[in-house]
Amino acid sequence: MAVVVRAGAAPLWWFGVLAAGVGVVPPGLTGRRIGVLAGAALFIVTAVVVAYTRRKRYTERSRSVVKAGKHDVLQDRAVTVRNWRRGHRWWILLAFFAAVLSAFVLPAAGGMALAGAGVGLRLKAAWLGRRERAEDTLLWLRVDWLDQRGGRPAGKTVKGYRGTGVAAGDAAPGGTRRRTAALV
Template identity: 55%
Template structure:
């Protein structure tokens, strides 16, 4: 990078990555737990898991939503010296410090099936669904404002893209980077 240049990571990509990992690990843990009768039985475990799924989804969706909105409203345009991180790089940097926490959450979700069949996995999957819904909400904001939200990755590394270390969001035009509004992969149609 040149002098004065700095990296930026997409906010929605970080949220979407968290949601995807929680969803798939939770779904896998719930599937494994469905074969364990548990102390409460499969039916009660599944019903309790469904309730936990909904509670976790709503909680993950609403968590720090005001902070996201405030940072988005106060966002300023990124300088030309900004280096936009690829979607894969952002996802990998988000995952690296959190992989052991995700593994621990998966093990606990599978282990909780001994008490309530599949409930722990559904709780984790619900958190993933709520984070995915938050990424979709961010995507709607980006579409309506015709701007993509970015943040400095070193600020978001420890406590996430809306944590206390994040001082500001920056914006670019909607065509910047390799991810669409909401953090999904941008599909490039082949040239004819």
């Protein structure tokens, strides 16, 4: 489940950094200094808001984890990330262009807010990873509860989470790639 949360972190961060870099070029209506200071405040606020939203819903559903059965289809980490990014690519590009266009009013602020959303998703995935380690259970979403566009891990279609041991699958707690030792 943390893989779905973490899937959007990298694109939002990099598009935000790029939009902030491009956004510094035009002086804007307010000037660069005010734009960058407002962008820094937006970065922090956005990161905190994204990191803390829906935590109650995640904790409620993680309390009723059902052990994954042999008929549950659990998706590979790379497939989950690819599906999420494909399903949300137009929204991310639209957010990027909106952040670049907002630079003509408030330089760099839109890009910094977009980057803050990426950091907030990374923080939320790290929080989920700590919960998974503490409970010694990887939380999974059934594939049929996520639509082909990537879905939302705390959306209305998700009825509950499935659990496996922390050694199952190719994802580590928190949605990161599992590191395997090289065989000699």
